[in-house]
Amino acid sequence: MGGRTTLLYSERFLDYNLGSLHPLRPVRVKLTHDLIQSKGLLDEDDIEIAAPRVASEEEILLFHEKEYVRLVQKYSEKGSGLLDAGDTPAFKGCFEATSLVVGASLEACDKIMSGKVSHVFNPSGGLHHAHPERASGFCIFNDPAISVNYLKTKYMIRRLVYMDIDAHHGDGVMYGYYSDPSLLDIDFHENGKYIFPGTGFPDEIGENEAKGLKLNIPLLPGTGDEAYLKAFHKLIPDIVRKFRPEIILVQCGADGHANDRLAHLRLTTNTYEEVVSEMHSLAHELCEGRFLLFGGGGYTLANVPRVWTVALATLAGKKLDDEIPERWSGEFRELTGEDPPNALRDRLTNDDSKTISEVDNVLEELAGYLAKWRP
Numbered sequence: 001m002g003g004r005t006t007l008l009y010s011e012r013f014l015d016y017n018l019g020s021l022h023p024l025r026p027v028r029v030k031l032t033h034d035l036i037q038s039k040g041l042l043d044e045d046d047i048e049i050a051a052p053r054v055a056s057e058e059e060i061l062l063f064h065e066k067e068y069v070r071l072v073q074k075y076s077e078k079g080s081g082l083l084d085a086g087d088t089p090a091f092k093g094c095f096e097a098t099s100l101v102v103g104a105s106l107e108a109c110d111k112i113m114s115g116k117v118s119h120v121f122n123p124s125g126g127l128h129h130a131h132p133e134r135a136s137g138f139c140i141f142n143d144p145a146i147s148v149n150y151l152k153t154k155y156m157i158r159r160l161v162y163m164d165i166d167a168h169h170g171d172g173v174m175y176g177y178y179s180d181p182s183l184l185d186i187d188f189h190e191n192g193k194y195i196f197p198g199t200g201f202p203d204e205i206g207e208n209e210a211k212g213l214k215l216n217i218p219l220l221p222g223t224g225d226e227a228y229l230k231a232f233h234k235l236i237p238d239i240v241r242k243f244r245p246e247i248i249l250v251q252c253g254a255d256g257h258a259n260d261r262l263a264h265l266r267l268t269t270n271t272y273e274e275v276v277s278e279m280h281s282l283a284h285e286l287c288e289g290r291f292l293l294f295g296g297g298g299y300t301l302a303n304v305p306r307v308w309t310v311a312l313a314t315l316a317g318k319k320l321d322d323e324i325p326e327r328w329s330g331e332f333r334e335l336t337g338e339d340p341p342n343a344l345r346d347r348l349t350n351d352d353s354k355t356i357s358e359v360d361n362v363l364e365e366l367a368g369y370l371a372k373w374r375p
């Protein structure tokens with residue numbers, strides 16, 4: 001499976017900074033870029049790095065309401081205030097910083113649709129909680145949701161798959177397209193009974209013509225690779241093949257990894273590798289390789305760069321050894337004051353039977369809905 005791969009990166013991604021005490025640490029994106037570089041991926045002939053562009057206001061309005069965009073601009077100039085009930089503080093220049101994140105995702109769409117590259121990764125993107133009229137959960141503008149409408153309007157794409165493997169439900173994207181039959185939205189997340197934003201249950205299947213096209217797979221805290229991959233393999237390849245997308249978008253939040261500071265799943269890099277690998281195969285099988293990968297959550301700094309480096313390597317079809325380069329470890333210590341990880345991939349953690357049997361229950365409930373769905 002061929003296809004060129006692009007990593008979008010700019011040091012200006014670090015401007016998306018909600019404050020020094022905020023759990024979302026922009027340095028994770030720099031550490032990801034630097035680990036990708038130090039593992040030699042950017043020296044490969046078929047992997048390139050490119051700079052993002054800034055989204056225009058017109059583009060942001062593809063998903064967001066004008067009044068809300070005005071509010072972000074106003075707070076951005078002022079440099080203070082809260083953009084939601086408390087999780088998402090405004091900061092000086094937040095409008096520009098979040099417009100760059102959106103612009104990177106739109107640049108990814110343009111690159112893929114030009115046919116020059118097949119796969120693009122925007123590690124700053126995946127801000128899936130923002131709603132048309134408000135910020136939410138650290139997300140000011142919803143770059144995946146804007147990308148969906150951008151692909152629909154600029155490139156006349158009629159069938160898209162958006163898969164979200166962040167530990168939190170991608171509510172902004174799902175509700176934003178809840179009655180839109182052009183988007184098959186698949187969302188694996190920690191069960192909303194235990195974690196923000198408290199939504200994403202199996203009975204939320206979409207409405208009107210989109211009934212059966214929104215799939216929610218809630219997982220118990222403690223869910224590991226075995227239960228997760230069981231649900232993934234049982235459901236996803238089959239549904240995606242039936243839907244026949246023209247492009248695949250994956251939000252690859254790294255907060256589903258074990259020991260995340262805000263979430264409670266227990267995935268290892270193995271799950272990320274397997275999910276990205278399967279979606280990559282499906283993209284080549286069904287849509288000429290068109291695959292846009294977003295970042296997302298991820299609050300334990302020793303995990304995020306590893307998860308996303310493995311994801312990018314998988315997308316580009318490269319095998320990496322598990323060594324963490326010493327220079328990168330030194331930089332990690334310096335920038336975070338924490339101990340660096342000692343291997344790129346994790347060894348497998350053990351699942352418990354409770355999370356596996358809960359996944360079986362969810363699969364059974366979903367099978368009931370899917371039986372009624374005519375793809």
Ligand SMILES: [Zn+2]
Binds near residue numbers: 002316
């Ligand atoms: Zn490929």
Ligand SMILES: [Zn+2]
Binds near residue numbers: 166167168253296297
């Ligand atoms: Zn998350």
